[in-house]
Amino acid sequence: MPLDATRRRAAVLLGLVGLVAAVEWVAAARAYRTLLGPADWDAAAAALAALPPDEPVVLADDWLGPVARRHLLPLQRSLGRPDLHGAPRFHVLALGEPLTPDLRADLGDLAPEPLGVDDLGPLALHHFAAPSGHVLWDILDQPALLAADRVGACRKAQRTWACKHGRATVRYAEIGYRPRRCLAIDMSDGAAFELRGRVELGARLRGHLGFSDFNGRLRDDAPAIVELELDGVPRARWLVSDNQGWAAFELATTPGPAELTVRVTNLLAGSFTPAGYDPDARRVPCLDLRALMEPA
Amino acid sequence: MTRRLPALAAVALGLAVVLLLARGHRDVGYVRDEGIYFHASRAYADWAVRGLQSPSALFDRAARDRAFAVNHEHPALMKLAGGLSARLFSAPGPEGQPPEARAPAGLLPLMPEGAAMRLPAQLLAGLGVALLFLAGAGLVRSKRHVLGDSPAPAAPNPPRQRVSDAPSDLSSEPARTPPAPDLSPGTATPTSPPDLSSETFALSPLIPAALAALWFIGLPHVWVHAGLHCFDVPVAVLTLAVVLCYRRALASWRWSLLLGPLLGVAISIKHNALFIPVLLGLHYLACLALAGRRPSRGQLLPLPFLSMAVLAPPTVLALWPWLWSDPLVRLGEYVEFHRLHAYYNTEYFHINYNQPPLPWSYPFVLTWATVPTALLLLAALGLVLAVRKDLSERPSADIASARFTAPLRGHPARDGLLWALFGLFPLALISLPTIPIFGGTKHWLTAYPFLALAAAFAYVTLWRALAPTGRARHLPAALLPLLLVPALWSTLHGHPHNLSQYAPLAGGARGAADLGLLRGFWGSSVLPLFEDMYQRTGPLYVHDLHELARLQYEREGRWPPGVTAAPLSRARTGLLFHERHMLSNEVDLWNHFDNSAPIDVVTLDDVPLTSLYGK
Numbered sequence: 001m002p003l004d005a006t007r008r009r010a011a012v013l014l015g016l017v018g019l020v021a022a023v024e025w026v027a028a029a030r031a032y033r034t035l036l037g038p039a040d041w042d043a044a045a046a047a048l049a050a051l052p053p054d055e056p057v058v059l060a061d062d063w064l065g066p067v068a069r070r071h072l073l074p075l076q077r078s079l080g081r082p083d084l085h086g087a088p089r090f091h092v093l094a095l096g097e098p099l100t101p102d103l104r105a106d107l108g109d110l111a112p113e114p115l116g117v118d119d120l121g122p123l124a125l126h127h128f129a130a131p132s133g134h135v136l137w138d139i140l141d142q143p144a145l146l147a148a149d150r151v152g153a154c155r156k157a158q159r160t161w162a163c164k165h166g167r168a169t170v171r172y173a174e175i176g177y178r179p180r181r182c183l184a185i186d187m188s189d190g191a192a193f194e195l196r197g198r199v200e201l202g203a204r205l206r207g208h209l210g211f212s213d214f215n216g217r218l219r220d221d222a223p224a225i226v227e228l229e230l231d232g233v234p235r236a237r238w239l240v241s242d243n244q245g246w247a248a249f250e251l252a253t254t255p256g257p258a259e260l261t262v263r264v265t266n267l268l269a270g271s272f273t274p275a276g277y278d279p280d281a282r283r284v285p286c287l288d289l290r291a292l293m294e295p296a
Numbered sequence: 297m298t299r300r301l302p303a304l305a306a307v308a309l310g311l312a313v314v315l316l317l318a319r320g321h322r323d324v325g326y327v328r329d330e331g332i333y334f335h336a337s338r339a340y341a342d343w344a345v346r347g348l349q350s351p352s353a354l355f356d357r358a359a360r361d362r363a364f365a366v367n368h369e370h371p372a373l374m375k376l377a378g379g380l381s382a383r384l385f386s387a388p389g390p391e392g393q394p395p396e397a398r399a400p401a402g403l404l405p406l407m408p409e410g411a412a413m414r415l416p417a418q419l420l421a422g423l424g425v426a427l428l429f430l431a432g433a434g435l436v437r438s439k440r441h442v443l444g445d446s447p448a449p450a451a452p453n454p455p456r457q458r459v460s461d462a463p464s465d466l467s468s469e470p471a472r473t474p475p476a477p478d479l480s481p482g483t484a485t486p487t488s489p490p491d492l493s494s495e496t497f498a499l500s501p502l503i504p505a506a507l508a509a510l511w512f513i514g515l516p517h518v519w520v521h522a523g524l525h526c527f528d529v530p531v532a533v534l535t536l537a538v539v540l541c542y543r544r545a546l547a548s549w550r551w552s553l554l555l556g557p558l559l560g561v562a563i564s565i566k567h568n569a570l571f572i573p574v575l576l577g578l579h580y581l582a583c584l585a586l587a588g589r590r591p592s593r594g595q596l597l598p599l600p601f602l603s604m605a606v607l608a609p610p611t612v613l614a615l616w617p618w619l620w621s622d623p624l625v626r627l628g629e630y631v632e633f634h635r636l637h638a639y640y641n642t643e644y645f646h647i648n649y650n651q652p653p654l655p656w657s658y659p660f661v662l663t664w665a666t667v668p669t670a671l672l673l674l675a676a677l678g679l680v681l682a683v684r685k686d687l688s689e690r691p692s693a694d695i696a697s698a699r700f701t702a703p704l705r706g707h708p709a710r711d712g713l714l715w716a717l718f719g720l721f722p723l724a725l726i727s728l729p730t731i732p733i734f735g736g737t738k739h740w741l742t743a744y745p746f747l748a749l750a751a752a753f754a755y756v757t758l759w760r761a762l763a764p765t766g767r768a769r770h771l772p773a774a775l776l777p778l779l780l781v782p783a784l785w786s787t788l789h790g791h792p793h794n795l796s797q798y799a800p801l802a803g804g805a806r807g808a809a810d811l812g813l814l815r816g817f818w819g820s821s822v823l824p825l826f827e828d829m830y831q832r833t834g835p836l837y838v839h840d841l842h843e844l845a846r847l848q849y850e851r852e853g854r855w856p857p858g859v860t861a862a863p864l865s866r867a868r869t870g871l872l873f874h875e876r877h878m879l880s881n882e883v884d885l886w887n888h889f890d891n892s893a894p895i896d897v898v899t900l901d902d903v904p905l906t907s908l909y910g911k
Binding site: 006007009010011013014016017018020021022023024025027028030031032033034035036061063064065066067069070073076079080096171172173174177178179212213214215218 | 641648650651668669670673674677754757758759761762763775778779781782785786789790798799800801802803804805806807809810815872874876877879880882883886887891892893894895896897899901902903904907
């Protein structure tokens, strides 16, 4: 019966459209409302206040960052962490899935063990343990190191070393579209920036290098070189390019005191524009380096 | 139902849209591009007013070039209209400011200067809604439509019986000639092609009319663009108007003569319209090919295309005084500017794209993410049904030989092909890997009126095929809100931040943030922060808020007094419009203020759009 078949097909198609529309009503009711009210933020603030101050708390949903930091000041402490190594326990505040791809990347080869979840309404505070040792020292907090470029020593003022060929500053930087707190080494083309000093080593030195910012990365692909020496002996050398993002590197070390030298050489610090090479449009390598103990 | 009712309803709906846009968009901050267009509009209008006072001033090349050099990479028409609208309707700016930083009073000072400049675009949006309403109403004609026909008046009380005129693609019957939609409002020569059935299911023309009109204007991204002093919705409306005119022009020399100038007006709004004649040419060639007969001499040089070729260029020239000197050189510069357009940053699934190629799926996914799926599904069904019908239709054997003034008179209208060409081409174009990365959905808004008509066609066709009886005959009207409410809900809820709004199945703004889709790109969601700024005067880093947009607030007395724009190194507070690539500016704010907790954040459903930072 052609007519009946026609009607049936029309009914099915209209039904399908209507069904999708009905699902959209439900989806609209869920989507078009604010999830997080003042009470939810208060609950999260109380939960975070109860945590040990040396254990990092990170936010799973990056996009929520500005609102979350406004309500939860402890989140500022962990902002721009290099990764989740060096934190035997950490905590994740999340609207949904806690271990997002970004946090998994920060964990690297660490396999976290879930310890529990605090239900805070729309938010949940997830607690994890990770098989990672403590941080012995962090280059960003290490005042005893001396800096130099190839023409001499650099002067340190607050968070900045001023050198003949540029400067290095501890600051936040955008690297791979994520915030990192690191040592931004803004030196002239090919100039090396060197940090030297006696440090206490643990089981390994773990660091990262990345380039800031996205405009510079778009217009300059030259790599930078990171070199580590222990007691005057070259121990490691890495060539890092900007398509590696926040590139991690690691060196196994013997626990105990040692004379450490860290050298970073940025081959080209400017960038290429339609008008040619512009040395003033900067693309800055940013370094982090920490000494980590063996996991307990 | 009389034919006057849809016309009255179309006018009423169009006016309502204009009023709602005019009032509602006072809450929508000025976007980056508007700042430049405001500035250009004032320069253009000054020139025009001087020309009205002393016509010889129009031919002073130096003065003309000085006025139109501002933002000469876009045609002048909308900016000129905006500037003149401000001369008419602008309320005076605050006392005590120098004249160049204060909006002058218009002849009938009804609204802020920026709102007055937005008015012409809003009027065009209202026109677009009215045209869609009328074109949608024409879809219920239950007779075969050929070009040159007019819509027959609907019977006041049509019988409520099962239909037998369903399109062939919904039935397994051999292709009997089905009813075809009428895109064109108004009338021409009345004819009476035979009905397929003496019994016709009655569908109120108001149903597809409302569906087509609200499908378009009810979308959050269309709504937000419709109210701005920009070109994207105006060019979408003019594209629709040109296509409706072309359809008439295929069977009428009068419409042909209008077609060329109308295309000129469309091109004078934005360069998207340069593609219109190409697409119309494809449609025309398809009509000739599908006619299955050798084209007559008149069909080889048709008046509609002659009109576009001859009358559109002088119209463009007349409406764009920048081209009055060195037209070929300046036209060349214009084409080159857009051919070699700078790449913007856009986020797509957590990746920031600022160099080609952008994934080909980008415009299709963004369309899905910003248009409710049921509406898209209906549009897709409409395209399939209408194109299949178009491909199966042949002109009757007894039509007279075509003249060049009416090259397709008596031929099937083949609206489905028109909708498919104009509904899919803008998306296909943006999906090409060599196309510069421009940004968001505004670049293919020209597709939406045609998708809206296809959706309305599908609704009419399917209900006619189903032919409900008894109480069920009210279902088409009753279920219309089921389809439209998700879009309207989205738009109402997203206002005034609809640039960042997403469809329900994408999860709204929160879902889009989870998916890693772009959030906003024009530095406009700033008005709610003015209150904080009143309390924290001093130098402000304005980030992506264009200085000319800021000056516009100042001209109208809306900018917080004591707050001055400053580089970050001197700023006491700083704005940040959140986008993936703007993180580099955000960390600069943290470094400068030694604080990563904003003072206040503008959000849409928890999603940060703009933050105000300070010590």
